Amino acid sequence: MLRLICAGLCAALLHPSQEPLASTVFRCEDTSGHITYTRNGCPPDASQALQSAENQTPGQGKPIPLAKTSKSQSSKSDKNNDMQVLVTGAKQDGCGNRVTGSERRNAIIRQQVRSxxxxxxxxxxxxxxxxxxxxxxxxxxxxxxxxxxxxxxxxxxxxxxxxxx
Structure with missing residues (x-):
């Protein structure tokens, strides 16, 4: 009887349920219309909404198509829309980011110095x-x-x- 319980417990531990990974993030929009996604909440002057972000498990289920490319379907309204992309979390090294991350790592490993x-x-x-x-x-x-x-x-x-x- 003890073997049966142990075998059932071991089987449950070795085959955990495969639930898709998901997270909830905050979608922050400031007064000028810039949108930022963060896990730490929004500043006081920005509107805040919860956004669900899911990571689908690779290789399971129906394939998810990537973004479809279209050839020059820009309309006049797109040309007048001057939306700017705001990149948050980009690391500034103080040297103008002249050396990329992989180039920096390779130089350090090889004990080299780059401008x-x-x-x-x-x-x-x-x-x-x-x-x-x-x-x-x-x-x-x-x-x-x-x-x-x-x-x-x-x-x-x-x-x-x-x-x-």
């Missing part, structure tokens, strides 16, 4: 510098390896790696 990297990126790639000098608003990191070879990285006033001229 536009931040000081923290360089320290992640090469470690703490052996010597730091500052002159005329420019900072220089100097590194010395075990063979006595020296390497120098120069940063501009904003703390970004300067490019070679």
């Amino acid at each position: 536009g990297m931040t000081q923290s990126d360089v320290e992640s790639s090469l470690g703490k510098p052996d010597k730091v000098t500052t002159q005329d608003g420019q900072t220089r990191y100097q590194y010395t390896d075990t063979d006595g070879n020296r390497r120098q990285v120069t940063f501009d006033e904003g703390g970004c790696v300067k490019g070679k001229r």
